[in-house]
Amino acid sequence: MSSWMMNLILGQIPVWIWPALSGGGVAVYLLSGILSHLPQFTPWHYVLRPLSIVAVLFGVFMYGGAGVTEILQAQIKEQEARIAVAEQKSNDANVQIQTKIVTQTKVIHDTKVVVQKELVADASKIDAECKVDPAAIKDLNDAAKNPLGASK
Secondary structure: OOHHHHHHHHHOOOOOHHHHHHHHHHHHHHHHHHHOOOHHHHHHHHHHHHHHHHHHHHHHHHHHHHHHHHHHHHHHHHHHHHHHHHHHHHHHHHHHHHHHHHHHHHHHHHHHHHHHHHHHHHHHHOOOOOOOOHHHHHHHHHHHOOHHHHHO
């Protein structure tokens, strides 16, 4: 039987069963000691004593395991709560990043359109002799600026 099947089956058993099994094992051990003095129960004495010891040990072991399982389940729930909080923070951060990217893209596009319009408007100021008008230099400098640096 696989481990998860055993956990599923044993997880359905109430925790109070294990101390009851141990207590029953102790009672059978004591009863077998008393019954060993009666001749008709003497053969049962040799069977009941080892079985009662096994029952006591198994009950104590399983009760300890149930306690550990409870602790682990509590830790799992705590970690799941932390994960949920971290996922929510991550989603919030992703929304902020997406908003910032959209804003930056819009600023860059708007700056590009404005600079292109200025270049077209000032194109007539540049003559055939390749003399550069100060307005063209201003337009080129504006085109070279980082539009996001100004928005910070």
